Each structure stands twice: as structure tokens, then as C-alpha cells.
Amino acid sequence: MFEIPIKDKSELLALHKVLMAAKFHPEPNLPECQGNPLVASIADRVCETLIEIERSAGNKKAVAEWERWRTADMERLESKLLLKRISASNWWSSADENSRRTFINAFMAPLKLNDKDIQYIIEAKC
Numbered sequence: 001m002f003e004i005p006i007k008d009k010s011e012l013l014a015l016h017k018v019l020m021a022a023k024f025h026p027e028p029n030l031p032e033c034q035g036n037p038l039v040a041s042i043a044d045r046v047c048e049t050l051i052e053i054e055r056s057a058g059n060k061k062a063v064a065e066w067e068r069w070r071t072a073d074m075e076r077l078e079s080k081l082l083l084k085r086i087s088a089s090n091w092w093s094s095a096d097e098n099s100r101r102t103f104i105n106a107f108m109a110p111l112k113l114n115d116k117d118i119q120y121i122i123e124a125k126c
Helices: 009-024 037-056 060-070 077-088 097-108 115-123
Strands: none
Touching: 009 037, 009 077, 037 060, 037 097, 077 097, 077 115, 097 115
């Protein structure tokens, strides 16, 4: 395992913003990073670390704001980009439910859709 020293919260927040820009740009230069499970894992860990920093500092308001921000619904831009990406794909219609669920979670990370919205997307004829 390799570790990248992150100097402080500001650097971690900058990394978070870069990941969000790469994952959710409407016309991405690297669309393969949008649903990539490795990128999703990094985005999740960065976000969870930012939340833990606030929790350790006793900043309950910031923790709640991060958790609220992380909760996605179908009205968010990121969810709409997910649907656009699915509709442009040539593999979605032949993918099984587990593959679809995995892609949805990876695409949306570090955001979290509720199970109802995930199921809707899985069953949708995008």
C-alpha cells in the first residue's frame, strides 16, 4: 500500500473538488473515470475523511452539512448526468442488475442515492 501525505484539510478539500470536477463534468475529458470503482473508492475515502475531520473537531453542524450534501436524489445534476451516461451507453441494456447497481454506486460516489432511486434507475429504460 502506498500513502500520499496530505498536508492539511485544505489540500484534502482541493483533492475532493478535483475528483468531483472529473467525475461530474457534463462533457468529461475522461468519461471512464465517472463509473470507475477505483475512482469511486478514492472519492468516498476523501469525503469520509473530510467528515471525520469535522467530527473529530466537534463540529456537528459541518458533519450534518456534509452528510446532507452527500445524500443525492433524482433532481441533482449528478443524477441527471448518470442517466445521460446510461442512455449513451451500449452495454446497459445487456447488463444484469448487480452490474447496474455497481455502476450506479461507482458513478455517484461519493454521493449516495437511496435504494428506491437506485432501483428506479436499474429498471428504467434510459
